[in-house]
Amino acid sequence: MALDIHRFIQRFVEEAADHLPRLREGISALEQGQAEREQINELFRAAHTLKGSSRMLKLVPITALSHSTEELLSALRDGTLTATPTVTSLLNQAVDGLSDLVSRLADGATGDDLPAADEALCSALENAAHGQPPTQHSTPDTPTPPSSSSTSSATLVTENELRLSDTVRVRLDRLDDVIRLMGEVLSGHHHLHGLVDQARELSTTLPAEQQVPFHAFHRELKDSVLSHESLMSDLHDRALQMRMLPLSVVFDPLAHMSRELAQSLGKQVDCRVQGSEIELDRQMIDRLSDPLIHLLRNALDHGLELPAERQTAGKPSRGQLVIEAWQDADWVVVEMRDDGAGIALDAVRQKALAKQLINEEQLNALSEQETLELIFLPGFSTKSMITDFSGRGVGMDVVKRTVVDEFNGDLQLASEPGSGTRFTLRLPLSLAMMRVLLVSVGGVNLGVTAPYVSELVECSSHSFIDAAGQRTLILRNEFVPVVSLAQLLELPTTTAATDNTLLLVVHQRHQKLALIIDSLIDERDMVIKPLPAHLRYLPLVSGMVSMGRNALVSLLHVPALLEATRHNALRPSHERASPTLAKRILVVDDSLNTREIEKDVLEAWGYHVTLAENGRDGLAKALAEPFDAVLTDVEMPVMDGFALTSQLRENEVYRHRPIIIITSREKEADRRRGIEVGADAYIVKGSFDQNNLIETLQALLG
Structure with missing residues (x-):
């Protein structure tokens, strides 16, 4: 059709x-x-x-x-x-x-x-x-008679833009006002719950003859509050549904566009669209077309091969492109995948260096996945020829900016050479209302949207270890940096009465961070308010929520917190070791946090570090260039640490070079297995000590 x-x-x-x-x-x-x-x-x-x-x-x-x-x-x-x-x-x-x-x-x-x-x-x-x-x-000196559609271009455009803005944005603003007001009422109901509880406590101070009628009054008041809260919640949900539009609004044109672009490029494509009936917030629908157009253009121009190239590779001449959406709890997942050539990592590395987006030392430290994600940097393109389709270094940075920064969503990229590429966009159902955890830090109430929260952990401060000056917690076989949220936000630090520390563990994609907080206040569905103009310069705050009675709470922007913790000088600097220790070390671990922390520890002692995200990635990097030592985890996808160690020992270069296994496996059988495959040392993460690691490495390197 x-x-x-x-x-x-x-x-x-x-x-x-x-x-x-x-x-x-x-x-x-x-x-x-x-x-x-x-x-x-x-x-x-x-x-x-x-x-x-x-x-x-x-x-x-x-x-x-x-x-x-x-x-x-x-x-x-x-x-x-x-x-x-x-x-x-x-x-x-x-x-x-x-x-x-x-x-x-x-x-x-x-x-x-x-x-x-x-x-x-x-x-x-x-x-x-x-x-x-x-x-x-x-324009010519002699003016042409004005037409009915264009009397004065500038005047007409100005009037038209204002008229369009009124007809579209006013309707949405009014709806947003209704949602905001209902959110205020719901927040007020939380305060009423507190008053009802106080009334119950006061009843114990009344004389016995007054308690029976007071209990009846209390019960009626509580039922009334619950009833009105239920009605307001239903009304609020209906208003939110009015903001929703089906994804067909953007999916249908994409299918048509795929055929047009493929024909222009001399390629053949079958585009399948699934899940176009899934609904999403109108505000996101309006902004989603740009990222999807860029992903589509990327798939057709960079991914899918010409018919002759596909036949040579043993593929059907027609490429396959699938655009699919489905709902996952409070998220909408949009996936675009193709069966093209995949992303060539060598081309990505060469282009990143040529464009001076990264230096060679930084590039060598990246894992395969991190190298893939260089395509999201502004100005990146692997096309050598500039056309009106691609090669301009625009598009993929728009995707990341829109999905992650504007939508508070998640973006994942997977690519297999010769098999194709998959982009997965994970989007919240609505930007108007989200689940929020309210916490107290340094006497200030703050909010964190639930999709960024992994868990709440209470532990002893003695559980922390020191890694290159960074407090760290080992949480289920993963190194998680620990940061005081009060110090990060420059708030007063309260003195804890006990040794126990309350941690709010937040995440974005593969990166985690444990934030020290004072207490958890509540978890609620709350209306998200945009920041006023004079506060939009604050990088760590993404919006505001109301706790009722005009009490506004700042909503923390977790991606910015992770970025600040990763790049800011939040930990004391270490005296660098002598340049004579500048050996090259390969660190292999599937956890981004663990890789980064081990890298920090080693670099603090003057070592040059390269990272790999699994055994296969590590093996490829080890065979591409010699390293003085290898540090590897055991449990990793694709290839585990035991298999990596075994294969490295079969290579003449690594037959006698130090290989250290760092894992959470404590069983004696695992230690023996490590020795059998050729590991020189076996360090358990639960008892991880950076001095022990450095001493072991120095001893093995001689």
């Missing part, structure tokens, strides 16, 4: 109404010399998104003008062009032209009704981008 393009024209107009003001604002900053690199990146992404969305809907003039605008912005981003007055004038004219075309669509025009893109303007933009002297593009 053919795609009804008209159904999606209005959505494109709404999307453009967001991007065009952003372009104008950024160009104004360029004119004033105040645009930073990230703002230029934003301009580039806005033009790139308009191009991709318009191509999907066959809005050829908009696609052409967006493409030329993107060319110029690409040169500005890469630093090959400076923002002269002529350049910014061309950009302003381009945005005026795009706005005029969008306004025609808003007035009911179709793609076929649009006038052709201004060829002179497109040429001027592209000439400037390619280093040729840009000529000022201008």
Whole structure:
């Protein structure tokens, strides 16, 4: 069945109404010399998104003008062009032209009704981008009679953008206000519960003859509070459902776009869409099209091979692309997978170095998975030729920024050479309301959204170990850094009355962090409020929630907490060892935290460290270049530590080099197994001591 393009024209107009003001604002900053690199990146992404969305809907003039605008912005981003007055004038004219075309669509025009893109303007933009002297593009001196659809481009666009903003955003804002007010009422009910409990306690102080009628009153009051709370909860749920839209809104155009792009690239593809009836928050639906378009373009241009290449590899000539969604508790999972060539790690490494996104020492320390994830850095692309489909270093960073930073979701990437690539997006059902854990730290109440919470642990402070100056807890065979949330947020530190410490363990993907807190207050479904403008600069706070009676609580942004803990100097510096100890060590462990902590310990003693995430990854790195010693875990996917040790001992280079097993397995049988496969030392994580590790390593290295 053919795609009804008209159904999606209005959505494109709404999307453009967001991007065009952003372009104008950024160009104004360029004119004033105040645009930073990230703002230029934003301009580039806005033009790139308009191009991709318009191509999907066959809005050829908009696609052409967006493409030329993107060319110029690409040169500005890469630093090959400076923002002269002529350049910014061309950009302003381009945005005026795009706005005029969008306004025609808003007035009911179709793609076929649009006038052709201004060829002179497109040429001027592209000439400037390619280093040729840009000529000022201008309209003829003799004005043409105004048409019904375009009297004055700038005036019409301004009025149209305001009108679109009112018709779309006002409706959603009003609905958000209703949800917010209902959230306030629900928060107030929590306070009423406290008053009901206080009333019950007060009843014990009454004379005996008054307790019976008071108990009856208390019971009636409690039932009334519970009844009203149930009604308000149902009403709130209905309001939230009104914000939901089916994923078909973005899935259906993707299937059509896949065929169009594949044909343009000379490829063949069968695109299957599943789960398009799953519903998601309207706010996320509006922003999800950009990431999915970029993933689709990545699959078709980078992943799926040409028919002849597929036949040579023993595959059907038609590539397979699956876009699937399903609901998992309070999450919606969106997966896009293909059966293409997969991601070539060597190409990723070479491009990352060539683009100066990372240095060689940092690159050598990355595991296979971490190397794969370099594609999410701004400016990364493995395409050597720049086309209007790819090679511009845009797209994948948009995916990560949107899913992780804006949606508080999760993004996972898996790729197998020759078999294909899979992207998995894990999104909360709604951004308006989420499950929140309320905690107290340094006399301040704070909130953490439940999806980021792994568990709550109470343990003795004697359970902590020291790893390169970082307090660490071994939790189920994994090293988890321990940080005082009060110190991290520069809050007053309370003095504990006991030796027990309460830890809130948070996570994002493979990374965990144990936060020391004072107490857990409650766990509730709460309405998430955006930060006011004057607080949006706070990197560790993502929003606000209300505990009732005008008590606002800051909502912690867990990804930023993890990043701050990982990169900030939160631990005391160690005196580096002599350069004579600068041996090369390979650390193999499937836990990101464990790898990072062991790396910190070793680097504090002057060793150069390379990381691997499983036995197969470790074996490949060990055979690619010689290491002076290998540290490995036992329990790992793909290949365990025993198998890795055994295979390394079969290699002449590693026949006599130190191999140390660090594991949580304490049984004597496991120790014997380690010795049998050739390990030189066996260290149990439960009794891990960094001094013991360093002394053992130094003794083995001589």
